Amino acid sequence: MQTPFGFLADRVTLSPRALRWGTTAALVVSILIIITGGVVRVTGSGLGCPTWPACDDGSLTTTPELGIHGFIEFANRVLTGVLIAAVGWAIVAARLQKPRERSMTRLAWSQFWLVVVNALAGGVTVLTELNPWVVAMHFVMAIALLTTTTLTWHRAHRGQTADASFPRWIGALAWVLVIATAVLILVGTLVTGTGPHAGDSADVPRMAFVWEQVTVVHGVLGVVVLVLGVVLLVGVRRVPGASLALRRVVTFVVVVVLQAALGIAQALLGLPEWMVVLHLLGSALVWVGALRVLLDLHPRLFAPRPATTYTMKVQEHALNA
Missing domain, CATH: 1.20.120 (Four Helix Bundle (Hemerythrin (Met), subunit A))
Structure with a gap:
């Protein structure tokens, strides 16, 4: 039908x-x-x-x-x-x-x-x-x-999409970068859930963490993500024909640096509302950037399958597979 x-x-x-x-x-x-x-x-x-x-x-x-x-x-x-x-x-x-x-x-x-x-x-x-x-x-x-x-x-x-051949260690490091970024964002939700912006009145319950401690953990993870990005940048620079991938990694590192600066500033200034909103925007851009780096360093991920002409020979091969 x-x-x-x-x-x-x-x-x-x-x-x-x-x-x-x-x-x-x-x-x-x-x-x-x-x-x-x-x-x-x-x-x-x-x-x-x-x-x-x-x-x-x-x-x-x-x-x-x-x-x-x-x-x-x-x-x-x-x-x-x-x-x-x-x-x-x-x-x-x-x-x-x-x-x-x-x-x-x-x-x-x-x-x-x-x-x-x-x-x-x-x-x-x-x-x-x-x-x-x-x-x-x-x-x-x-x-x-x-x-x-x-x-x-x-x-x-x-x-x-970048069209270059990357060493295996760069591809593996790209996966580590995405995983570390995901953990960074997850811990960020704990920071927010412990902090003062509950979404309504002060009577809304908060997570039972010490805000200063979970913020430090979040900051350390941010440094880890930044270091991974810099290491990738150095590695990709040495790959011939990887100019597009290099731009992706550079963009990611710049966004992470700006996001880190914003996070430090908002913590020191008492979490002003407009900075918190910008930090949320930054978290979204960091995640998109990490995914883009991964996809450009693994060109075969989510690549379309080549079109196949359906013939009797193809059908016979499929039946015998």
Whole structure:
């Protein structure tokens, strides 16, 4: 039985440019929703809409009685609709490519399901009245969504991938860099869950860590990530024809340095709200940068499979395999 997408694909073809724009939109909005989530937290608007999925009892949208906090929280929820539209664009564009790449379509659909999971996580966050562990889980889910949008974007922009042969140790170090960056971000959620920005009133429970101690651990991990990035930079510089990969690594190191400077500044200045939001943006950019470094140093990751002409010989080989 033919699906609606299959019916449409038989009659409409979209260009690779449409796919590139769709994946770019999904990537940008997935970063933007992390920023707006930070704005919700630092303005104390986490319970601006006290219920979910409606904003308030008897109202799907915010009401004047909920004030500015209701407006901020509801605006963050509305952005989810924009994200769904961007992801939908990427899904449709991926399905209407000729020839069709099933792996690209699956990547695009993975974004949609992670948007659904994030929406549910946001609802649980409200229903548990901003339990710090649930809030941390919600942020991790947002990073998971950012991972899929980055991978899909990379796949749609294969022409911008480094074309060089790298030593095995550089490839292994790239994996270590991604793992270390992931741990850095996870510990960052503990710092936030222990710190003063609870997302609503001071009565919201916090994680039972000593903020200064977990912040030091977070800082040490940041130094580890920076050192790994610098070592990769030195190694990639010695690889012939790796100018594009070198630019990726340099960009990553610069972003990490700026993120570290911002983190130190916000800690010394008492965590001003605007700096916290910028630091959240920086965490998203650092994660995207780490993934881009990995993908450029492993060109075969998420590479499209070569097209195969279906013949009787191919069919016979498949049956005998």
